[in-house]
Amino acid sequence: MSHRGAPTLQVQRLSHAYGAAPVLREVSFDVAPGEVVAVIGSSGAGKTTLFRSITGLVAPSGGRALVGGRDLATLGGRELARARRQVGLIFQQYNLVRRLSAADNVVIGRLVHLPTWRAVLRRPGADERARAVACLDRVGMAAHARARADTLSGGQQQRVAIARVLAQRSSLLLADEPVASLDPASAASVLATLRAVASDHGIAVVCSLHQVELVGGFADRVVGLGQGRVTLDVPVADFGDDHRAAVYGARLEPSLVQERCP
């Protein structure tokens, strides 16, 4: 996996504070097209705020995040809407429309491209429908195209959400704890799907995880966040137990926590 060309995402000395409490402190890292970066760190390390800053949902107090060379926090109106299309989001709770079919949920990724009357009457047309099914096919969900979203399992819903990002044709995919609510088998299939999407389409993927053991075989690089700082940035091959301790801190190692809180 070689990652050439300009980085899709450049996070440069990004800081953010809620009132007096700093959440991000001068966070910097780049992500190349087709590269998968796993962001790990305990709850409250600033992962969600990092993602919201990249999307321009919260304004950083210092530094900047560039998506395809553009800083979303400085944009507004139409320009912001267009730039945001470059960023696809995957959420812990999938965020599909429960009563729409899988295919219709994928079409939501392309709503801006539909003619107004098609959008309002919810008639996307044969072309868009075929495109949606093709996107579902790439995440292994084509057979469920007509199934209502709320009849699908969590892992299936998350793969439909990935298909929605594919339909959106984003260059950057941000996944905030995408497998936190899933059983191990579904989690593995969702992460494999993310990996394949990155490699096949050259999409840069940033994925936050709290299960460190899932990093291997999925990510190219591991970035550790601790109390708002980058505590670690290594290729996945170099990621070892000592790094784990560095990210989570010796006092919070799982075995110790279990002893104190049965």
Place this chain on the structure above:
Amino acid sequence: MTDTAEPRLALPGSSEGECSGADAGSQAPVDPPAASRLPRVRQATLALVAVAVFALCVRLAEVDPGALLEGLPKMAGWAARSWPPSTDGLDDLLVRAAETVAIAVVGTALAAVASLLACVPAARNLTPARLLRVPARWALNACRGVDSFVFALLFVAAVGLGPFAGTLGVAFHTFGSMGKLFAEAIEGMPPGPLEAAELTGAGRLRTVSWVVLPDVAPGLVSVALYMLEFNIRASVVLGVVGAGGIGQQLKNAIDLLNFPRLFTIILIILVMVAAVDALSSRLRAQLR
């Protein structure tokens, strides 16, 4: 949007706090907040005020048990004289009953269309701007505050006697109630899908038709059916002000002391209301 939740998460060592809390079980129980208990004197004052207000209300309502005792035998006499129910002009009564149903159905349908348009500016999660939302809420509250009966009186003066005035009366009042309930249904939907669609760059119109309406559709239909049930009952009295329906017949029968006919009319109303309620609740049970 969930900014306020973040600082708590960001406090270093917050996950440890839970642990120390667990083994600190021997601590003394915390006192309940002081505000939950009122001092005795204030309790007594409040009770006294409540009793005084109620007594005033009883006086204003001119509650008079003696009048009721005197009136009861009169009503019993009417009841006795109303048997057997009259079947004279039954076909006309049935047409009038159908008119009442029609007033409720058309009035509710008009209100539903208007509510669908008004609920978007009135819902907080779709219209964060107070400049738009507050006037929308005011318009809905004003319509809700004026009863169908009062609207019907106004429309009888404006468009003349007959069921059309009643239909407009029902439509305006129902618009207020239904628009508010629609907006509340929308405010109750999960925020995630909405945010996900907005982040694709889709505008308000597209988001509403692809994310909001599919999600809240069963809720809106349920509200509309509930309003229809309510409006059937509300439409019965509209005839009294000349706004069409079986209410006019009801008033005539009372004025002429024609009790067998009154009995028939009341039976028709009961059957009509029960039938619409049953149909509506069956339809609502099928919504998923």
